[in-house]
Amino acid sequence: MENQRESPMQQRKKRRVVLFPLPLQGHINPMLQLANILYGKGLSITVIHTNFNSPNTSNYPHFDFCSIPDGLLEVGASTSDVIALVTLLNVNCVVPFRDCLAKLLSNVEEESIACLITDAVCHFTQAVADSLKLPRIVLRTSSISSFLAFAATSLLHEKGFFPIKATCRPHVVRTLQNDLSGSVLTFYRIPQENEWLREKFLREIETEPEALASFSMEIQSESSMRRRVILFPLPLQGHITPMLQLASILHNKGLSITVIHTNFNSPNSVNYPHFDFHSIPDGLSEAVVSVADAVAVMTQVNDNCVEPFRDCLSKLLSNVEEEPIACLITDAMLHFTQSVADSLKLPRIVLRTSNISSFLVFAGTPLLYEKGYLPIKVFRDALAQS
Known part of the structure; x- marks a missing residue:
């Protein structure tokens, strides 16, 4: 039987790609996922990695895996100090990485190396790739919102929004970044009669790293009575969990906690026996609930919960024999709660459950539109040609 002829594709030499991830799990996983995709397309894969936190x-x-010395373990490097780790990596790995890559390039009998793919944070690899005349591709493992935040940074500096000022938005008094999963807590309009609350909040943020804890204690110190905080999360799990984490922090600082929640996707009160829970009707349709449409859920909650929420909050405010209510904390997506809080003269705090990069994107969006970066040109051009 005659041998089958090889196709032109089969006759071509197979190509190899070399990848080098930052030795942190959130960077290693995406790099290896990319490697799997490239392998599925017919490319051979070599992964250069550090001894520290090796895959x-x-x-x-x-x-194929090639390990290089990094000098990180000798100085007690830890994933808890990311900046120190990245700095050491970029200093210590230059020579070992160059030697390893040069050795790989010298051994390309059947598989020439197409390119080098490295993590964006491993900036020293560009000089090495240039010296070896090897194309380098950068993988950014952060989300698109982070990328847009980086793109907007220079514009925000140019317009004077960085460093972030209290006047960035007319309705924002102060923004702080706490350590609750990178959430951003924004203190919104406060009635004039509660000016003392505003001043103490701002003073503590500027002078104390544990601003949220200090704020909680200062609220209590204004009165000999115990104080209560009311929280109202958006009924989606990624919003409920951070709100209850915040509630636990405040409870540990001596505040009593009441959680108002919708009937839909209500939290399991059994897991929080130290909190008071109050359920309100939400009027969510089965169609919206069944398809898990987050935008539709948010829209209907803002439309349907105004009266039930006001009634519940009024009832709680009328029953403050031993524990006056310090403030209301609601999810940023529940915008209707501001007018309700204003009508009841109750200070409102907003919890943004998205990370800090998303907040910076929101702040920079008008500038990106102004400069023509949004809509993103690639997508805009593609739409124009379709």
């Missing part, structure tokens, strides 16, 4: 090679028997 489990047994999970990827189809890849």
Whole structure:
């Protein structure tokens, strides 16, 4: 039987790609996922990695792995100090990385190396790639919102929004970044009669790293009575969980906690026996609930919950025998709660459950439109040609 002829594609030499991830799990995983995609397209894969936090090679028997010394373990490097780790990596790995890459390039009998792919944070690899005349591709493992925040940074500096000022938005008194999963807590309009609350909040943020804890204690110190905080989360799990985490922090600082929640996707009160829970009707349709449409849920909650929420809050405010209510904390997406809080003369705090990069994107969006970066040109041009 005659041998089948090889196609032109089969006759071409197979190509290899070399990848180098930052040795942090949130960077290693996306790099290896990319490697799997490239392998599925017919490319051979070599992964250069540090001794510190090296990937489990047994999970990827189809890849070649090359380990290089990094000097991180000798100085007690830890993933808890990311900046120090990245700095040391970019200093210590230049020579070992160049030697490893040069050795790989000298051994290309059947598989020439197409390019080098490195993490964006490993900036030293560009000089190494240039010296070896090897194309380098950068993988950014952060989300698109982070990328847009980086793109907007220079514009925000140019317009004077950085460093962030209290006047960035007319209705924002102060913004702080706390350590609750990168959430941003924004203190909104406060009635004039509660000016003392505003001043103490601002003073503590500027002078104390534990601003949220200090704020909680200062609220209590204004009165000999115990104080209560009311929280109202958006009924989606990614919003409920951070709100209840915040509630636990405040409870540990001595505040009593009441959680108002919708009937839909209500939290399990059994898990929080130290909180008071009050359910309100939400009027969510089965159609919206069944398809798990987050935008539709948010829209209907803002439309349907105004009266039930006001009634529940009024009832709680009328029953403050031993524990006056210090403030209301609601999810940023529940915008209707501001007018309700204003009508009842209750200070409102907003919890943004998105990370800080998303907040910076929101702040920079008008500038990006103004400069023509939004809509993103690539998508805009593609739409124009379609």
